[in-house]
Amino acid sequence: MSVIEAKGLNLTFQTNDGPVHALRDVNLTIEKGDFVSFIGPSGCGKTTFLRCIAGLEHPTGGTLSVNGMTPDEARKARAYGYVFQAAGLYPWRTIGGNIRLPLEIMGFSKEDQAERVKKTLDLVDLTGFEKKFPWQLSGGMQQRASIARALAFDADILLMDEPFGALDEIVRDKLNEELLKLWARTEKTIGFVTHSIPEAVYLSTKIVVMSPRPGRITDVIESTLPRERPLDIRDSAEFIEIAHRVREGLRAGHLDD
Amino acid sequence: MTKAGPILTVVLAIMALWYVACIPMNVQETLTAAERAGAVVTPDNARARAEVGRFSLMLQNTDTLAGSWSVERARLPAPHQIVAELWDSTWTEEVYGRRGIVNSGSLSNKSLIYHGWVTLSATVVGFAIGAGLGVLLAVGIVHSKTMDMSVMPWAIVSQTIPIVALAPMIIVVLYSFGIQGLIPKAVISAYLSFFPVVVGMVKGLRSPDAMQLDLLHTYNAGQGATFWKLRLPSSVPYLFTSLKVGIAASLVGAIVGELPVQRGGLGARMLGGSYYGQTEQIWAALFFAAGMAALLVALIGWIEARTLKRMGVQA
Structure with missing residues (x-):
């Protein structure tokens, strides 16, 4: 069952320097129980997309549904919890x-x-x-x-905007491990914005790679890692391969500039 | 007490400067008093001395300047004279005076305690009105764009009018409605004290950042919940800072309100002193007012410390 569904989503901010395309033609489906990471450089619209899901920003085009409702209805129905940086x-x-x-x-x-x-x-x-x-x-x-x-x-959706971005790596590792346990126990659907490739690969069932100007999705990677993930899974060949693909996706996004 | 050292140094420096300043300031009166006591003074009459500058008088009469710190009705009374006056017009007046509280059962109208009380009551009432009004206006300004654009400019303009010019008008207008005594003074106090409270509270109520407001938005919180749970608690430190400024302004307002009326209060006492050349009385009233202001500010500081401690602020 899809929990979050975006079709042809566009968001343009009007600024003094002219329009800024924060999101262009974003299509994405998130299934119930998914752990989805959004990764990309600054300005790629990953936070903006999360804020659209939360009804904190309003898309200027396309459709976005959360639990079958509009994001604002979902917000009023308290469909999600939001964690800031x-x-x-x-x-x-x-x-x-x-x-x-x-x-x-x-x-x-x-x-x-x-x-x-x-x-x-x-x-x-x-x-x-x-x-x-x-x-x-x-x-x-x-x-x-x-x-x-x-x-x-x-709420059965948890939206997290770089929640561990301000923490040091040792604390971050520990919290990542705990977050996975928490996710397994609560079976929530999680949307997770991050700058860190290892973090994205370690946590996610689905990694959404985004690139800036205009903010768009360049790759969606379905993780082949098992749901149960000890920290040392990060040294496995499979992990390194997925991380490599994420890195390639990020690089491809930059070459478009 | 690491604070006491620097403060004491400054106080001593001011004292030293004060005692030195007494010599040129009081030289005419000192020499006149010395002449009456039989000393030889040049020039030998007060009229001629009035023509001569202070410093040349000092140089010509270096031996007869010892009385500079004990002149009656000095232009600049020495600190110890003011302290003596303070003591006389509080303790001595109330305890030994015919009209004092010990002998008559009520405060003497010649004592600073009586006048201080008159001023204090107007200050406190005015401050309560001003602070209350300030908070209400700030809440309105933060929640209504119309009020933000209409009230704030007028609040600023209101503070550009000299209060000495406005105070008599407030008193006269209120008197024509049959209102006199404490209320007109409290109105003037409120007029001065609402402003810092408005400015501080608006800043405080607007202090929560975008993230905090977004968080409440995700809970679908209304304006009421946002106000009570976020804006108001965030504004508390700002509120207390403004209240400290506000209560000092209230005291000034009450004193200014007492000048034109002359029915008691420290303001009346100061103006009375200047009518009769009682400089010690003016200075004593001034220091009494300053002491009162310091106590009021300290009281608010104490409430602030207690409140913030209860709010879990790190000591």
């Missing part, structure tokens, strides 16, 4: 309070809120940190809390 936790709320934020806005009952906070904290391995304030946590832990916040209201 910065954790963006409210400094005046505890970790528990931050995870409770969407639940309060969406009108969950007090008991339900408490239960969900406990459940999602456990899911991201932050049990016991509920009463801590964000500044008492490391950057990686803060980003985990922000993932918990996106998971708390049980």
Whole structure:
């Protein structure tokens, strides 16, 4: 069953320097339970596409459906959780309070809120940190809390915009591994924007390679790696081959300029 | 206390400068007093001395300048004279004075405590009105483009009018409606204090970045939820900074409002002192007002520290 479907999607921003084609003729289908990475250089529209799915940007042409609805309807139906590059936790709320934020806005009952906070904290391995304030946590832990916040209201799509981009590689590896476990446990559909080829190959079932000016898809790679992926799978020949293909796709995109 | 050293140094420097400045400032009065006491002064009469410059008078009468720091009605009273006046018009007046609280059961109208209280009550009422109005206007400005474009320019213009020119008019207009006493002064206070609160609150309410607003958008949060959960908590540090500026401005407003009326208050006390050449009285009232302002700002600072601590801000 396709969860996200884009057909001939276009998005042009009008700027003072004339129109900018952020997305041109994007066609993509994401199936339920997919882990889809969007990779490409800055300005290739990967974040813009994710924001279109979230209803934060509005395409100027083509169709885009999320769970069979328009992105705005899907947003109102709370179809997805969104994780930004910065954790963006409210400094005046505890970790528990931050995870409770969407639940309060969406009108969950007090008991339900408490239960969900406990459940999602456990899911991201932050049990016991509920009463801590964000500044008492490391950057990686803060980003985990922000993932918990996106998971708390049980949306079946998780959209992540370079969530680990600001973290060092050691923390990033650990979080990638945890994210895969989390994905296996929750069976969510994940859209994941990244700059890193190894990250994209390690995480994804489908890798979407994009290139800039105008932002477009140059290659869609179905990963042949098994769903269960230990970190050392990155040294396997299969992994290296997929990474190579991603690199080739990125290079081809640049040659078009 | 690493802070105390630099502050003390500056205070001592000001004191030293002050005592030195007393000599040229008070030279006429000092020499007149010395002459009355029988000292030989050149030139030998006050009229002739008025024709001579301060510094040449000082040079001609170097031996008779010792009285510079104890002249009555000095142009520039020495700090210790002001401290004595402060003590006399607070503790001595209330405890030993015929009209003081100990002997009459009510505050003496000659004491700074009484006048300070009059000013303080107008300041606090005015500040409450001003701060409340400022917050409401800021909320309106942030949520309505129309208000942003219509109110903000007027708020700025309002602060370009000298308050000394406006205060008597406010008092006269309100008096014609039968309103007098504390309220007109509070209105002037509010007029001065709403502005920093508006500016600070608008900045504070707009401080959440695009990402924070996008996040709430993905939750399909309305304006109300955005305001209560994000904008208002983000604005708290800005609010307290403006409140500190605002309360000091309120005190100035109350004092200015007391000048034309002369029914008590530190402003009335200062103007009264200048009518009768009581410079010590002016300076004492001035320092009393400054002390009050410092206490009010410190009080807000204390509430700020407590609030931010409760909001989990790293100490």
